[in-house]
Amino acid sequence: xxxxxxxxxxxxxxxxxxxxxxxxxxxxxxxxxxxxxxxxxxxxxxxxxxxxxxxxxxxxxxxxxxxxxxxxxxxxxxxxxxxxxxxxxxxxxxxxxxxxxxxxxxxxxxxxxxxxxxxxxxxxxxxxxxxxxxxxxxxxxxxxxxxxxxxxxxxxxxxxxxxxxxxxxxxxxxxxxxxxxxxxxxxxxxxxxxxxxxxxxxxxxxxxxxxxxxxxxxxxxxxxxxxxxxxxxxxxxxxxxxxxxxxxxxxxxxxxxxxxxxxxxxxxxxxxxxxxxxxxxxxxxxxx
Amino acid sequence: xxxxxxxxxxxxxxxxxxxxxxxxxxxxxxxxxxxxxxxxxxxxxxxxxxxxxxxxxxxxxxxxxxxxxxxxxxxxxxxxxxxxxxxxxxxxxxxxxxxxxxxxxxxxxxxxxxxxxxxxxxxxxxxxxxxxxxxxxxxxxxxxxxxxxxxxxxxxxxxxxxxxxxxxxxxxxxxxxxxxxxxxxxxxxxxxxxxxxxxxxxxxxxxxxxxxxxxxxxxxxxxxxxxxxxxxxxxxxxxxxxxxxxxxxxxxxxxxxxxxxxxxxxxxxxxxxxxxxxxxxxxxxxxx
Numbered sequence: 001x002x003x004x005x006x007x008x009x010x011x012x013x014x015x016x017x018x019x020x021x022x023x024x025x026x027x028x029x030x031x032x033x034x035x036x037x038x039x040x041x042x043x044x045x046x047x048x049x050x051x052x053x054x055x056x057x058x059x060x061x062x063x064x065x066x067x068x069x070x071x072x073x074x075x076x077x078x079x080x081x082x083x084x085x086x087x088x089x090x091x092x093x094x095x096x097x098x099x100x101x102x103x104x105x106x107x108x109x110x111x112x113x114x115x116x117x118x119x120x121x122x123x124x125x126x127x128x129x130x131x132x133x134x135x136x137x138x139x140x141x142x143x144x145x146x147x148x149x150x151x152x153x154x155x156x157x158x159x160x161x162x163x164x165x166x167x168x169x170x171x172x173x174x175x176x177x178x179x180x181x182x183x184x185x186x187x188x189x190x191x192x193x194x195x196x197x198x199x200x201x202x203x204x205x206x207x208x209x210x211x212x213x214x215x216x217x218x219x220x221x222x223x224x225x226x227x228x229x230x231x232x233x234x235x236x237x238x239x240x241x242x243x244x245x246x247x248x249x250x251x252x253x254x255x256x257x258x259x260x261x262x263x264x265x266x267x268x269x270x271x272x273x274x275x276x277x278x279x280x281x282x283x284x285x286x287x288x
Numbered sequence: 289x290x291x292x293x294x295x296x297x298x299x300x301x302x303x304x305x306x307x308x309x310x311x312x313x314x315x316x317x318x319x320x321x322x323x324x325x326x327x328x329x330x331x332x333x334x335x336x337x338x339x340x341x342x343x344x345x346x347x348x349x350x351x352x353x354x355x356x357x358x359x360x361x362x363x364x365x366x367x368x369x370x371x372x373x374x375x376x377x378x379x380x381x382x383x384x385x386x387x388x389x390x391x392x393x394x395x396x397x398x399x400x401x402x403x404x405x406x407x408x409x410x411x412x413x414x415x416x417x418x419x420x421x422x423x424x425x426x427x428x429x430x431x432x433x434x435x436x437x438x439x440x441x442x443x444x445x446x447x448x449x450x451x452x453x454x455x456x457x458x459x460x461x462x463x464x465x466x467x468x469x470x471x472x473x474x475x476x477x478x479x480x481x482x483x484x485x486x487x488x489x490x491x492x493x494x495x496x497x498x499x500x501x502x503x504x505x506x507x508x509x510x511x512x513x514x515x516x517x518x519x520x521x522x523x524x525x526x527x528x529x530x531x532x533x534x535x536x537x538x539x540x541x542x543x544x545x546x547x548x549x550x551x552x553x554x555x556x557x558x559x560x561x562x563x564x565x566x567x568x569x570x571x572x573x574x575x576x
Contacts, residue, residue, distance in 0.1 A: 056539055057512060057560040059347040061392040063368045063375050079387055080351045085511065085562055087351050089390060099367055102377060102392055104349040106511045106560065110537020115563050119467045119501040119532045119542070176464040179407045213407040223373065223394045224345060226514050228541035228560050230534040244407045245545075245556050246518040249398020251344055253516035253556060254407070255543070257533075268533050268541060270558055272345040272394065272516050274373055275403050 004045040004197040008038065010074070017050040019074040023066050028159040034066040034100060035160050037204035040225040041197040043090040043103035046076035048197075051086040051107040055196050058105030059226040066094050084109050116231065122263040125169035128185040128237045134166040138219065140182050141208060145217045164202065165189050169239070180213020180244040180254075187237045194238045199258045199267045200227045202240060207273035209242035210252030220252055220273030227269045235260035250275045292333040292485040296326065298362070305338040307362040311354050316447040322354040322388060323448050325492035328513040329485040331378040331391035334364035336485075339374040339395040343484050346393035347514040354382050372397050404519065410551040413457035416473040416525045422454040426507065428470050429496060433505045452490065453477050457527070468501020468532040468542075475525045482526045487546045487555045488515045490528060495561035497530035498540030508540055508561030515557045523548035538563045 005011070008027065013020040019042075021027070027038040040060035048055050066072060072092045080087040085108040092101045125131075134140075156162060167185040174181055186202045188194065194202070207220025239261075244254035255270040293299070296315065301308040307330075309315070315326040328348035336343050354360060360380045368375035373396040380389045413419075422428075444450060455473040462469055474490045476482065482490070495508025527549075532542035543558040 057541070059349075059392060059512070059514060061347075061367070061375055061377075061394075079349070079390065087349055087511065089349075102367065104347060104390055104392055104512070106349075108539060108562070110539065112537065114538025115498070115502045115504055115506060115535045115540065116537060117467070117502050118534045119498075120464075120534070121466060175466075176408075178409060178463075179405070210403070210407075214403045214405055216403055218403060223375065224347070224392070226347060226558065228533065228558065230541065231536040245516065246406045246408070246553050247403045248519040249400065249404060250402025251396060251398065252403065253345070253518065255556075255558075265534050268543075268558070270514065270516065270543075270556070274396070 002192060004041065004195055008042050008045060010042055010045055013073065017076040019046050021072055021074065023068055023070045023072065026160060026163045028068055030159045030161065032068045032159065036062050036222045036225055037160060037201040039092060039101040040227065041201040042074055042092065043105065044197040044200055046074050046090050047088040047105050047107050050076040051078055051088060053086065053107040053109050055229050056106045056108050057228045058103055058200065059224060060101050060103040061224045062101055062222055063099045066100050070094055072100055118265045120257060120265055121175040122259045123174045123183055123241055124172040125183050125239065128167050131167035131169040131185055134168055134184065141211045142217065144212050145215050147217060163189055176243065180209045182209045182212055182242040184240050185237045186240055191236055193234045193236060196229045196232060196267060199238060200225065202238060203227060203256045203258060203269035205240060205242060206244065206254040206256055206271035207252055207275065209244040210247050210254055210273060210275065213244040214247055216277065218275050218277045220275045223272045223274060225269065225271055227267055229267050230265055232266050233260055233264055237261050238266065247275065290480065292329065292483055296330050296333060298330055298333055301361065305364040307334050309360055309362065311356055311358045311360065314448060314451040316356055318447045318449065320356045320447065324350050324510045324513055325448060325489040327380060327389040328515065329489040330362055330380065331393065332485040332488055334362050334378050335376040335393050335395050338364040339366055339376060341374065341395040341397050343517050344394045344396050345516045346391055346488065347512055348389050348391040349512045350389055350510055351387045354388050358382055360388055406553045408545060408553055409463035410547045411462045411471055411529055412460040413471050413527060416455050419455035419457040419473055422456055422472065429499045430505060432500050433503050435505060451477055464531065468497045470497045470500055470530040472528050473525045474528055479524055481522045481524060484517045484520060484555060487526060488513065488557065490526060491515060491544050491546060491557035493528060493530060494532065494542040494544055494559035495540060495563065497532040498535050498542055498561065498563065501532040502535055505566045506563050508563045511560045511562060513557065513559055515555055517555050518553055520554050521548055521552055525549050526554065535563065
């Protein structure tokens with residue numbers, strides 16, 4: 001089974017806790033630059049490697065972005081080496097030494113008989129096989145804003161879209177309905193099971209749901225990603241259950257629950273974003 | 289109006305971005321050591337002071353704790369000085385230079401006409417005046433675990449309890465019911481309005497709700513606190529609406545929505561904790 005490090009091209013580079021990776025196409029946004037989901041996935045993977053235990057939570061702050069093919073140096077430090085829990089710090093810098101992302105998180109050993117349970121309910125949705133392929137995640141936002149536009153399909157050779165497939169289910173019942181809820185099935189195109197690092201890579205979608213909730217033709221620049229990791233079970237598809245919380249003065253906040261195919265809660269994510277408005281009239285195919 | 293810096297005793301100490309505070313009684317846990325809610329409140333206040341703009345989000349990682357009366361040095365650095373948004377990093381160290389807490393967050397200028405909205409619904413609860421004073425937050429956990437015990441009332445002269453008052457409302461309807469939901473009204477005993485930094489100081493209660501959801505006599509050591517800040521309105525009481533998400537192998541995760549007295553969503557918080565079991569038989573007054 002290929003590891004998260006394989007997917008991310010994360011290789012050792014110097015003493016313990018030093019790694020590097022290259023901003024390959026599948027680690028980039030649709031504009032070719034370093035993707036936020038990559039930064040948090042790299043942070044989780046580096047934390048797990050340096051501490052030798054599974055990830056518990058991670059917050060990644062996006063300081064800057066790097067162009068295609070840039071080499072990013074990653075340093076993972078254990079700040080508090082507890083017997084059970086390790087508090088860790090991860091920093092990613094470019095060739096000039098400028099910080100691209102900064103992360104804080106923890107890894108730890110689960111106690112076999114420790115407290116375990118799930119206290120949230122999954123939405124009732126159609127299975128991936130009975131869901132509609134997304135040309136682009138932005139379709140949901142446009143539909144909600146009442147804009148009739150034929151966007152070109154998401155180029156499946158560009159950025160994260162080259163390795164992920166998206167399908168929008170029919171939502172039969174939602175445990176916490178509200179404006180802007182979006183559910184989307186996501187899987188790796190190569191069919192590999194979704195790990196905690198991959199869930200973090202996938203979950204960077206909250207700004208979309210904030211725009212959807214506002215009924216605005218907008219998206220957002222993520223300021224950070226936070227993920228909290230539960231118990232994982234092998235699953236090809238994950239349901240990203242986006243729950244925007246609030247927006248104020250063009251800053252948006254919200255969360256995403258990540259469910260397995262069988263409705264098991266794998267992880268919860270949250271984000272803050274700086275919202276950006278789009279000029280619809282400049283979009284190709286607009287009839288609004 | 290006294291500022292957050294006044295409440296926290298946070299004073300300049302050296303060049304721009306350097307501050308310090310003392311672990312006074314009201315900044316401590318019930319055992320007299322540095323309280324996690326203090327660390328995130330100090331981080332927000334230092335970030336706002338160094339950047340000259342209001343806080344947007346903050347994650348504080350608890351690396352170690354300091355004893356009563358320790359002096360903590362705080363360094364706040366702007367990592368990405370954008371025109372609108374500042375990404376910041378805050379580190380708190382003790383007299384030996386050991387890291388007590390590390391924080392990442394952002395501050396920013398809200399656009400007056402920017403996207404604004406609330407996409408979550410408040411629980412319907414009784415007003416503070418019609419709610420029951422908590423002898424200790426731990427009562428809810430014991431009640432749910434079926435333990436009949438008379439705990440001594442929270443000593444109102446110790447730690448954060450010396451400045452906060454807690455009342456448990458009757459919950460008439462919850463928008464997202466599930467195991468472990470706890471709602472609690474909290475206010476400053478001095479009646480001052482709750483600011484974003486104070487909301488973060490108050491919100492450090494998720495581990496309690498995870499224990500409650502598990503029906504276990506347990507509490508947790510917070511590994512971190514994350515807060516995402518919406519629009520604030522003057523409010524004396526805030527409703528802390530605790531929503532535990534999951535637990536696995538004695539690690540627990542969950543969130544808290546912070547509502548004003550009028551039901552306006554002020555902020556959302558989330559946490560991961562290492563859970564601790566208590567030996568009930570050693571508690572005073574146990575009849576179980």
